[in-house]
Amino acid sequence: MTAIIDYGVGNLFSLKSSFGAIGEEVVVTSDPCVLRGADRLILPGVGAFGDAAEKLRESGLDKMLLEEAEKGKPIMGICLGMQLLLERGFEYGEHKGLGMIKGDIRPISDVIPDNLPIPQIGWNYLRIRGERHPIFKYINEGDYVYFVHSYYAADCDDSVIADTEYGAYITAAVASGNVCGCQFHPEKSGDVGLKILKAFCEM
């Protein structure tokens, strides 16, 4: 069973439904016992880095995540959830992340040309980096996924498993051992996204 961590950040309806669509049993919960009992965890999130990191800490779910990661449980962060896996976030000040993956979250305005709209909203293609990660088992290089973000994972070169081109190459997905994260929304990326979730469920 897959558990989606409910820590009061964002709307989890589509995410939950997308697991239903691939025939995967799923639960949305903030109960640490249920989360610890799940086969794999999804850390979702939209909104601001600092608030979300604070909510994780307040609820003690940050410790649960670190311990479960240590045990080797597959964990996937999505969008802001991916960003929280890194060490620090620089959105409205400096905030501490979970530090499961080396690197920082920085504004895309640091690296993209001035004329491009921010946030990046829309479908962009994936360029797979390094050895193909298991979550990309069923998709192809160049497949399109849906992005909505103004910040990106920087200084995490060793962990980048896919990037995308938005005036500059921007991190699209990261992984380190059993922990991975997608900047894009697999639950909003049509069949390609569902294939990524399916592959994650086989990890």
Place this chain on the structure above:
Amino acid sequence: MITKRIIPCLDVKDGRVVKGVNFAGLSDVSSPIELAKYYSLAGADELVFYDITASYEGRRLFTDILREVAGQIFIPLTVGGGINTVEDFDRVLKCGADKVSVNSGAIRNPSLIDEAAKRYGNQCVVISADVKRVDGVFRVFAKGGRENTGKEAICWIKECVERGAGEVVLNSIDTDGVKAGFDLPMLQAVCDAVKVPVVASGGAGSIEDFVTLFNEIPDMSAGLAASIFHFGEVRIPDLKRALKEKNIPARL
């Protein structure tokens, strides 16, 4: 490279899609769910559901439909119509909307944008503006384009973005329904004024109109239309192919 988004807009009243729709192979042409599936398969990059009901019962039906669509269609969904309070945001987001577009609600109470952006993030808040030239000045109209608010459009849109809107849908009343092409001067003026993505609406009559839009205004993020898609005058796969042939990035 990010692709240009093609967005069909569906008007929903009492749980049904209004405006005649004429598709072969669709058993129920006014079912929002059937249509959403059809467009998703055809390659639509996003869907807009516009709630044009006024009654409480109609509103309840709308959210039921939305939940059903979001449970089956895994592409971005934007919801507009009748969004006046943060509670309205909450109501549609819980049912699976990804973005919420505000129009008259923001004109009445601009701080709605600040509140919603703070609670749900800028990416969630879309400002939709109906704009018409009055004595050579771009003016914002409310109540579905019936009432001149007196607000200068560029100024208003900039204010909305500063308050936290993460995207702009610009509907030109001057070109809407004419099917002679998008309102390029008006769209260019808005693109120049804001940094967030801008979606063009009003005036598309052919594939060529979309090609012209993205060629003439490279910063334009998306094109939105309703009846030309619903009546099959423009088919999305043909449109996407035509864009690609003209070296305009499109998701096929």
